[in-house]
Amino acid sequence: MEQVLFRHNKPGRPVTFAEYCAEGGFAALKKALAEMSPDDVQQAVIDSGMRGRGGAGFPTGRKWSFVPRNLPGPRYLICNCDEMEPGTYKDRVLLEKNPYLLVEGMILTAYAIGVEHAFIFIRRGYETPAANLRRAITEAHEAGFLGKNILGSGISVELDLHLSAGRYICGEETALMNALEGRRANPRSKPPFPAIKGLWESPTVVNNVETLSNVPFIISHGPTRFKELAKLPEASGMKLFCISGHVNNTVCVELPLGMTLGEIIDGPCGGMLPGRKFKGCIPGGAATPYLTADHLNLPMDFDTVAGVGSRLGTGGIVVFDTDTCMVGATLNLTRFFAHESCGWCTPCREGLPYVREILTRIEAGRGVPEDIDILAEHAKYLNYAFCALAPGATGPIEALLRLFEDELREHITKKCCPFRR
């Protein structure tokens, strides 16, 4: 199977700069600077149909096109490597294997949108990816791919790393900009959108590690080639899936968008753990509603997963066997979101602990039938929050009510968790 992001991977160690260059690395950058205008680069990414890999799936080229063209003053590009969405570890694996794709992708993106100063925002605990990137940036500088007057083109780009100290909300793009500026990382109001007023009030683009790492292939091999890698005509490109939970191989793999959930679990994951049966999964990180055994034939792409009331999200699939208590799982997820709430707005700061308490009660066998209605109603209120964290937190709650109501009711009628022995 053709690989885009994992094509240079070496077993057990990161690819070296020399290997990357010998295998076609930085060819896209040379091509773009020699033959393409910034608009051509942007158009190629628009034509590729690539959608953002950070969770929301926004078309990448379109996002870039919102940056005003002729304003004086700086513009910024930020790579989002906060990756704190539970169940998600793809950006770490990618950067542990190959930091150069991101560096090249960021230089290309900076060229496309007229950026001279770009940042990579890295979470705490990702010291190895950070070290790999630091080395890659130095090497790119020495080879003349970064810094002033890149390859004699007159284009200049600087790339800085920012190491964070652990907080999920820093991954929200406007909170991230506050964090980077050294302010408390509460989200900012939108509008104005980052493309107009972002980092230090200047036009800013925020993209995920995986999104930016795909850009070199789109430029070197062409948008059509990228698009056609997907297994569905409507989809575009490859996607990193990182799988955890009750399967034999918990791997991070690059697969064509549109492979079915069942194909992923039975193929690269080697099926369920011995003696276990599939009950359900989270398809793409903590904020995405559950899928069940009814969805094993569902092709995994943005629109197809959205079509059954969930989201492709980050590609972080968490698999649960039939012994897993879905009330317990939802309680765990709600506890996470309540803990990571930044406290800025009331629906989230007060609402999530309230929902957590109800779920705690039900899980402990102290629930009453009315709790189910309260949960359903309260899940709606969370959508009135200031940023996308609380609406994301409703994902598992809403899906628990929709798909596993019988389990909820069993906790209440039996006055205990039926899965605890």
Added chain:
Amino acid sequence: AVTPREAAVDVMKDLQGHYGWLTDEGVVEAAEILGLSPLQVEELATFYEMIYRRPVGKKVIHLCDSISCWAMGCETLMEHMAKRLGVEPGGTTADGIFTLLPCSCLGNCGNGPAMMLGDNMYEKLTPDEADKILEIERRKTGESPA
């Protein structure tokens, strides 16, 4: 860097490295370095999971309690470690060596239960392995077993 305050997290981490935790003195010093008020530093210090505004042990254990590690049994592991160390989650051992903290996803979800101890990541932890790691780490500090 474009502005001095951008370095806030780095400065807080360095001071924490020096004092063991971000002390009141540390906050004042960070404020001087960054050109901020101590209150502005406090606002940042209290925001991050890995900045400690209270005393911690020589080694801080961050045990992931998010969904993938939960599915792989992190609750049992937390109970075991708390009992072994004789502390509640969040507490510091009487000899001041370990602080046991639950934490959010460490980005190592395929290898759960995952734990960070200092700068080291541990994967697919069983209670027995956790015991061994605690023993080794305790020995490194030169203290005898509890």
